[in-house]
Amino acid sequence: MGHDESPRRRRLAETAAFLLAEAGGALPIVSVIKGLFFSDLRALRDLGHQITEAKYIALKAGPVVCAYERHVIEALERAGIAQQEELEDGSKPLYLIADFAPKTLSPEEREIISAIAKWTKSKTPTELSEFSHMNPAWRKAWNSAASGKAINRDIDMMLALQQIVETDPWLESPPNSEESSLFVAAHSTDVVEAVPW
Numbered sequence: 001m002g003h004d005e006s007p008r009r010r011r012l013a014e015t016a017a018f019l020l021a022e023a024g025g026a027l028p029i030v031s032v033i034k035g036l037f038f039s040d041l042r043a044l045r046d047l048g049h050q051i052t053e054a055k056y057i058a059l060k061a062g063p064v065v066c067a068y069e070r071h072v073i074e075a076l077e078r079a080g081i082a083q084q085e086e087l088e089d090g091s092k093p094l095y096l097i098a099d100f101a102p103k104t105l106s107p108e109e110r111e112i113i114s115a116i117a118k119w120t121k122s123k124t125p126t127e128l129s130e131f132s133h134m135n136p137a138w139r140k141a142w143n144s145a146a147s148g149k150a151i152n153r154d155i156d157m158m159l160a161l162q163q164i165v166e167t168d169p170w171l172e173s174p175p176n177s178e179e180s181s182l183f184v185a186a187h188s189t190d191v192v193e194a195v196p197w
Contacts (some may be wrong), residue, residue: 017082
């Protein structure tokens, strides 16, 4: 990736390149963007942070990386790593054109991206867009912008996370003995000193 880009933008491009590599070297651009979104969601759930640190916005096709043409496609093309083509059917796949090895992705992040790449490759761009339309954060941002109430189409990633959280052990498991004692202590009427938080 180019040295003139911020570390965050280089990481976004690196994640996109690794996603392409793990998907066999080529994906429709819609699939790349959805793969980035769902990789970030899974990382947020499993690791507590997004991989790309990208900002996502609500567009008709679903959640997309803000300025993805510049920060993903052009960045990969400038670096000589990938190239986008426009096919006769109107699709715009992105192809790896050089060997690529990630430099900043942790083993856990690579595992997440790899799993999402395989899942993304098994779906059509239309299926991925339709699935992303079920995301509560996309719905909220899209409906808000469409109603004229707000011009903010930013995706709230914490709200978006609800789409992939199947179970919540905090809500479904009874507290263990340590948690129970902390709960009792927190609700005790014998408060010695008030704290400012």
